[in-house]
Amino acid sequence: MKVTIRGLVLAGLLCGLAFALAACGGSSSSNSGSSGASSSGSSGLKPALDGSGQNLTNGKKGGTLTVYDHEDFSHLDPGQSYFSLDYEVIYATQRPLYQFSPDSSTKEVPDFASGPPTVTDGGKTVTVHVRSGVKFSPPVNRAATSKDVAYAIERGANPNVSNPYFPAYFKYIQGADKATGGPISGISTPDNNTIVFHLTGPYGTFFVGALSLPLTAPVPKEFAAPLDAKKPTAYGASSLAETGPYMVKSDSKGKFIGIGYQPGKSATLVRNPNWDPKTDFRPAYLDQININIGGDPNVIGRQVLTGSHVLQNDTPAGPIVKLAYQKYYNQLVAVPGAGDHYVALNNHTGPFSNVNVRKALWAALDREAMIKADGGQVVAQVATHFIYPTSAGYSQSGGDHGPNVDYNNYPAGNATVAAKYMKLAGYSTGKYTGSATVKVVGSTGDPADKTAAILNHAVQSLGFKTNFTLVDQSVMYTKYCGDPKQEIDACPNVGWIRDWADPQTLLDPTFAGYNIVPTDNSNWGQVGYPDWPKAAGGPYTGGPLTPIDQEMKAAEKTVGDTARAAAWAKVDNMLVSQAVAVPWVFDKQANIEAKDVRGINDLWNIGSWDYDFTSLK
Amino acid sequence: MSVGASELLVEGEATLDAVELAPGEITARSPGQLFWRRFRADRVAMVSAGFIVLLILIAIFAPLIVKLLGLPGPAVQNTNLTDAFGTPLGPSAAHPFGVDPLGEDVLSRVIYGTRVSLEVGIIGTFMATVVGVVLGLIAGFYRGGPDTIISRFADIVLSFPILLLGIGIAAACAVNGCLGGLIQPGVPTILAIIVISGWTYIFRITRGQVLSLREKEFVEAARSLGASNKRIMFKEILPNLVAPIIVYASLLIPTNILFEAALSFLGVGVKPPTASWGQMIADATPTFDTVWWYMLFPGIALLLTVLAFNLVGDGLQDALNPKADR
Numbered sequence: 001m002k003v004t005i006r007g008l009v010l011a012g013l014l015c016g017l018a019f020a021l022a023a024c025g026g027s028s029s030s031n032s033g034s035s036g037a038s039s040s041g042s043s044g045l046k047p048a049l050d051g052s053g054q055n056l057t058n059g060k061k062g063g064t065l066t067v068y069d070h071e072d073f074s075h076l077d078p079g080q081s082y083f084s085l086d087y088e089v090i091y092a093t094q095r096p097l098y099q100f101s102p103d104s105s106t107k108e109v110p111d112f113a114s115g116p117p118t119v120t121d122g123g124k125t126v127t128v129h130v131r132s133g134v135k136f137s138p139p140v141n142r143a144a145t146s147k148d149v150a151y152a153i154e155r156g157a158n159p160n161v162s163n164p165y166f167p168a169y170f171k172y173i174q175g176a177d178k179a180t181g182g183p184i185s186g187i188s189t190p191d192n193n194t195i196v197f198h199l200t201g202p203y204g205t206f207f208v209g210a211l212s213l214p215l216t217a218p219v220p221k222e223f224a225a226p227l228d229a230k231k232p233t234a235y236g237a238s239s240l241a242e243t244g245p246y247m248v249k250s251d252s253k254g255k256f257i258g259i260g261y262q263p264g265k266s267a268t269l270v271r272n273p274n275w276d277p278k279t280d281f282r283p284a285y286l287d288q289i290n291i292n293i294g295g296d297p298n299v300i301g302r303q304v305l306t307g308s309h310v311l312q313n314d315t316p317a318g319p320i321v322k323l324a325y326q327k328y329y330n331q332l333v334a335v336p337g338a339g340d341h342y343v344a345l346n347n348h349t350g351p352f353s354n355v356n357v358r359k360a361l362w363a364a365l366d367r368e369a370m371i372k373a374d375g376g377q378v379v380a381q382v383a384t385h386f387i388y389p390t391s392a393g394y395s396q397s398g399g400d401h402g403p404n405v406d407y408n409n410y411p412a413g414n415a416t417v418a419a420k421y422m423k424l425a426g427y428s429t430g431k432y433t434g435s436a437t438v439k440v441v442g443s444t445g446d447p448a449d450k451t452a453a454i455l456n457h458a459v460q461s462l463g464f465k466t467n468f469t470l471v472d473q474s475v476m477y478t479k480y481c482g483d484p485k486q487e488i489d490a491c492p493n494v495g496w497i498r499d500w501a502d503p504q505t506l507l508d509p510t511f512a513g514y515n516i517v518p519t520d521n522s523n524w525g526q527v528g529y530p531d532w533p534k535a536a537g538g539p540y541t542g543g544p545l546t547p548i549d550q551e552m553k554a555a556e557k558t559v560g561d562t563a564r565a566a567a568w569a570k571v572d573n574m575l576v577s578q579a580v581a582v583p584w585v586f587d588k589q590a591n592i593e594a595k596d597v598r599g600i601n602d603l604w605n606i607g608s609w610d611y612d613f614t615s616l617k
Numbered sequence: 618m619s620v621g622a623s624e625l626l627v628e629g630e631a632t633l634d635a636v637e638l639a640p641g642e643i644t645a646r647s648p649g650q651l652f653w654r655r656f657r658a659d660r661v662a663m664v665s666a667g668f669i670v671l672l673i674l675i676a677i678f679a680p681l682i683v684k685l686l687g688l689p690g691p692a693v694q695n696t697n698l699t700d701a702f703g704t705p706l707g708p709s710a711a712h713p714f715g716v717d718p719l720g721e722d723v724l725s726r727v728i729y730g731t732r733v734s735l736e737v738g739i740i741g742t743f744m745a746t747v748v749g750v751v752l753g754l755i756a757g758f759y760r761g762g763p764d765t766i767i768s769r770f771a772d773i774v775l776s777f778p779i780l781l782l783g784i785g786i787a788a789a790c791a792v793n794g795c796l797g798g799l800i801q802p803g804v805p806t807i808l809a810i811i812v813i814s815g816w817t818y819i820f821r822i823t824r825g826q827v828l829s830l831r832e833k834e835f836v837e838a839a840r841s842l843g844a845s846n847k848r849i850m851f852k853e854i855l856p857n858l859v860a861p862i863i864v865y866a867s868l869l870i871p872t873n874i875l876f877e878a879a880l881s882f883l884g885v886g887v888k889p890p891t892a893s894w895g896q897m898i899a900d901a902t903p904t905f906d907t908v909w910w911y912m913l914f915p916g917i918a919l920l921l922t923v924l925a926f927n928l929v930g931d932g933l934q935d936a937l938n939p940k941a942d943r
Binding site for chain 1: 694699701704718719788792888889890903906
């Protein structure tokens with residue numbers, strides 16, 4: 001998913017590959033940082049707490065937690081949700097087949113599933129057994145079965161639900177490409193405790209990662225189907241059936257709108273009376289969670305830091321992070337692996353279609369200055385390649401230092417190296433001498449506007465004139481950077497958050513030429529599609545693949561976690577060798593809590609506080 | 618000829634120059650001389666005018682002044698001047714107004730910001746005035762069809778919410794410009810918005826005056842001597858409109874400066890890294906309680922500039938139209 005920020009904030013959207021929907025947007029900024037010794041080389045600040053070594057057991061039972069979020073939820077329907085803030089409610093109220101343990105971004109734990117998935121037939125078949133004794137909340141009150149999982153996935157293709165990552169990950173199921181909400185031929189449920197996925201190719205190792213996404217949480221057809229007939233579906237908008245430890249407070253008919261959720265104002269999670277702790281690995285210490293929505297992040301932040309039994313679950317304002325670090329050190333957790341941001345460069349047209357000009361810009365860019373403008377090393381680490389920390393393949397693709405190429409070796413920028421590549425590009429003075437004006441489109445709002453200004457400065461330092469524009473983040477994505485016809489040369493504020501730790505979810509949607517689409521394109525730099533936009537008006541329809549695309553196609557089919565990490569690390573190195581974009585930050589997400597809360601961070605979900613494991617002191 | 622080409626010194630003002638005059642002597646003075654005598658006596662307006670002259674000099678010689686003060690240029694980024702969290706450092710000997718989050722010198726940017734404010738204020742007002750006066754002359758002189766068309770059009774323009782219109786136009790022209798590149802993003806777009814919205818006020822005043830003046834005897838006289846319409850409009854009527862035009866234009870300048878600041882504040886005005894006071898104030902908003910210098914100094918500059926133009930406008934009105942009630 002792309003990364004969005006609102007105001008000062010990185011709204012951690014969990015977005016998936018969205019060729020389909022540019023549902024998540026990346027922009028900059030976020031608070032991210034690297035734990036500890038980052039390569040940013042800025043002043044030797046003691047690292048903030050990073051959420052490692054969390055104790056998931058022995059919390060105190062009971063009590064009410066108050067949450068302040070200045071942003072509202074996007075969707076409470078597990079079939080539509082694609083936003084980190086939503087995910088904390090979804091994973092507390094729903095039970096997908098798998099989910100990640102809070103203390104790991106890679107450890108998948110069976111949730112509704114009763115054990116690990118079985119991948120057979122050379123990676124073409126995936127079988128999952130589900131638990132008995134998991135019941136839906138009132139008014140459904142019956143046991144959930146594998147058929148409810150099948151319906152949950154099938155409704156993802158229903159245009160009224162339109163799950164944003166279905167086309168990216170569930171396309172691997174046979175018949176999914178033609179699905180519109182009815183049965184999918186590649187999904188079978190031989191009995192109530194078994195679901196089998198027949199895939200179109202050997203994609204099983206990768207596909208099982210998608211089984212931890214909210215779309216796999218069981219949905220009772222008899223309750224949801226009438227709601228799904230509306231456009232858009234009313235399931236999750238007015239009524240819900242839950243299987244998790246908590247439920248959105250609702251009336252006897254399952255209606256929660258106006259009862260447990262007032263949009264823009266508040267939400268209330270209470271215990272699900274039909275939840276049986278014996279079927280679950282989650283302790284669910286809290287009795288109730290009251291979520292207040294709205295308010296100024298600067299005010300909310302102070303209320304949380306000085307308050308009692310309270311925390312904030314979206315991004316704190318920059319000044320609050322500084323205040324927390326300086327005065328409330330133990331109440332701040334800055335979690336690495338919360339996304340990345342890079343300067344997307346137009347590989348297809350304009351001056352950046354020349355690889356040496358791209359390398360020159362990479363060398364010229366003061367990434368350390370961008371990190372500082374982004375909030376400093378507590379929340380940001382200088383990016384050196386495209387697979388970011390805590391993702392599989394990070395160390396294989398270069399780790400903190402990144403590939404050892406001269407244009408990557410100077411995080412503070414190096415004019416000499418930049419001049420060298422400008423000369424290689426044919427500009428004998430080391431500066432651009434042509435007449436092109438470089439179109440730079442960044443995002444408004446602090447700190448995205450600052451980081452964009454630093455990039456603009458670097459482009460000018462190469463001798464270019466620039467047309468530098470800042471627009472609202474969603475406009476930047478939809479109207480400019482995500483629209484190939486606009487031919488924007490540089491987009492400094494785009495970013496991405498993986499859907500799970502497999503690096504395919506990072507690199508494929510953003511750099512594969514075959515994924516370029518005419519609108520809501522997330523391959524912002526149009527990398528690897530030499531014929532674009534000759535075929536404008538439609539997505540990739542075949543034809544010769546670039547070497548990078550060939551490598552991606554091979555990596556996609558690779559089986560086994562270790563082999564996949566290596567394969568995608570190789571893709572990452574190719575992207576760096578072609579300088580297809582200039583990575584500048586590995587984001588860390590800051591999270592704050594009151595001193596009497598024992599908050600547990602979901603390290604797989606940009607460190608957001610997990611309601612199932614958090615307890616009061 | 619024009620009305621009031623000369624005027625007898627009125628009795629009450631004779632004392633002003635009593636020293637220069639022989640007792641009982643009656644002196645004829647041109648309107649310019651009269652205006653200057655009255656304006657000179659208005660100390661507030663004189664001080665404000667002096668301040669505006671200073672601003673104009675600062676705008677013209679900005680690079681020299683910045684160099685003389687030993688400051689870095691307005692777009693020189695230096696994040697070594699921010700702390701580990703990116704918070705900029707406050708005023709110091711090297712940076713008297715402190716720096717912004719990119720480490721750019723605030724004083725240097727305030728000095729360069731003068732250019733944008735004056736450019737937009739003066740050029741924008743001049744362009745809007747020219748358009749307004751010409752259309753006002755045409756509408757008032759010809760009456761009938763041209764008057765109806767232009768006046769209704771002005772009514773329509775006046776009924777637009779200008780700020781929203783400005784935001785819309787500025788956003789639409791943001792990246793690729795508008796009208797096939799005729800309106801480029803940044804200052805040209807702002808000027809275009811000012812002309813589109815600002816001409817109507819001058820137009821209405823001009824038209825009203827022309828409607829009355831065209832019936833005067835000197836116009837009839839000119840016509841009987843065979844003067845063309847163009848000559849009557851621009852040589853006979855226009856000189857009589859100079860006073861009200863100057864007054865209203867002088868009051869339009871600060872409005873336009875504020876309009877630019879507002880557009881830049883809203884992020885659709887002047888493009889960074891060009892320094893603009895409105896943009897600096899907007900940028901400083903999230904952190905104004907800690908990084909106070911970043912908002913205070915451009916804010917003071919904007920306040921003083923607008924105040925000075927308003928006071929001069931006031932003084933001009935008094936001096937050019939002494940009979941008007943205050």
